[in-house]
Amino acid sequence: MSVSPIRLIRHRHGARRLRWWPGQLRxxxxxxxxxxxxxxxxxxxQLRRMLAGSQAVVSAWRGDRLVGFGRASSDGIFRAxxxxxxxxxxxxxxxxxxxxxETLLTDPALVGVERIYLMTTNSAGFYTQLxxxxxxTQKLMVRRQQ
Ligand SMILES: CC(C)(COP(=O)(O)OP(=O)(O)OC[C@H]1O[C@@H](n2cnc3c(N)ncnc32)[C@H](O)[C@@H]1OP(=O)(O)O)[C@@H](O)C(=O)NCCC(=O)NCCS
Numbered sequence: 001m002s003v004s005p006i007r008l009i010r011h012r013h014g015a016r017r018l019r020w021w022p023g024q025l026r027x028x029x030x031x032x033x034x035x036x037x038x039x040x041x042x043x044x045x046q047l048r049r050m051l052a053g054s055q056a057v058v059s060a061w062r063g064d065r066l067v068g069f070g071r072a073s074s075d076g077i078f079r080a081x082x083x084x085x086x087x088x089x090x091x092x093x094x095x096x097x098x099x100x101x102e103t104l105l106t107d108p109a110l111v112g113v114e115r116i117y118l119m120t121t122n123s124a125g126f127y128t129q130l131x132x133x134x135x136x137t138q139k140l141m142v143r144r145q146q
Pocket of ligand 1: 086
């Protein structure tokens with residue numbers, strides 16, 4: 001049986017055509033629940049709002065199966081932040097994570113932006129290969145709400 005190739009989709013901000021169906025949203029929930037520690041137990045309603053509020057969103061599909069995801073927020077000129085880059089366990093180590101990040105970095109919402117940030121606990125080496133470097137003396141400050 002032939003294996004279908006991986007298809008990457010750029011979800012254009014506000015594009016109706018690329019809205020997520022309920023079944024696809026459930027797959028996104030499962031991907032984040034299964035492969036992240038920071039994005040677990042997000043409800044479908046919360047994910048919808050998250051997607052609508054992200055200026056760049058990319059998903060990767062093998063057939064009907066969601067195998068990768070990433071998103072970014074951006075002001076379009078000075079600052080952008082990558083969020084929730086995740087690859088399904090059985091698809092890791094084959095270049096998909098790199099393709100997801102490269103797709104985000106070449107999104108019109110991020111091209112030309114002065115600085116692109118991200119936070120990572122275990123994957124700094126992955127992002128180093130993609131041109132990111134440690135933030136130096138800058139401190140990450142967090143206000144936890146809810
Ligand atoms: C981090 C993650 C997205 C990488 O995706 P992936 O598809 O496995 O990565 P790729 O195959 O594209 O790897 C690209 C390169 O980065 C390296 N790499 C991948 N994960 C790495 C890690 N955690 N630390 C250091 N290097 C890493 C790979 O070895 C590869 O190097 P090569 O080109 O020399 O072979 C994936 O492992 C994942 O989803 N992890 C769980 C969620 C997570 O931690 N996401 C990051 C949130 S900040």
